[in-house]
Amino acid sequence: MKPSNVHPKPSSPKDVPDHLVDPHTMKKYTRGRSLGRGSFGKVYEITDVDSKQVFACKMISKSHIQKRYQKENLKTEISILQSLSHHHIISCHSVFEDEDFVFVVLELCSSGSLSEVLRFRQTVMEPEAHYLMMQLLKGVEFLHKNKVGHRDLKPDNIFFNDRMEVKIGDFGLSTTIKFEGELKKARCGTLNYVAPEVLSGNGYSYQVDVWSLGCVLYTMLVGQMPFHTSSWTETVNHIMDNEYTIPDHISPAASSLIRQMLCADPAKRPTVTELQTHKFFTGG
16 A cells, blocks of 8 residues: 555635635635645635735635545644644644635745755755754654654645744644554555655554654755655665665764664654754754
């Protein structure tokens, strides 16, 4: 079974309304430009008619969430978003619906995503990676302390506000870990960032997020994903065999950090808390 983002077909721009009204608060919004696609739907810029405050809004067509697992996934995503409050996690302002759509009003990240930065620049310098990774670790540490596993950390889901501060978003594949030692079995995520224990089907927990962040760090510094090939099967084999190469120009500290995060054995992978004491962050 191939890992998947489990994203149903997004709504087309002509389907979504131009004007929105939150029946709980009676706030009125106008729809602006498309910001891209999130899990279960498309994301648009919306403006509060009275305050002129601008938000991002995920608009999910109810016709595309007919199956029970899709409804449960959306319910879980909204529940997780509403329960979290952290500087490095996108905040959820409100959720409402009409006959055709569910609207999730989110903090606007006006400086785009890490994916967009890397498309423009290919790589970032190590001091920049230090700055970004520390914020990511703080955000994911908060998730794990609140029993949430993200399960789809990748540049597309890492956003920046107008001060270029990191905001983790898109919780469409996230899950709650109900008790210590609980192992999840669902094969989900984005292949190039998926940990080997997800592919093996033997069960996994928070450590899959550490692996994904290791792939993100590698991608930021090297300019390509560590296990990517043109073949799905070959990429899976590289992940399972832990087959990747760190270029010589990457510093010893960064190389050490990547190797620890991409440790094939999840039991030997450091936690996000432990990673923050690594010499990559403390070495000046």
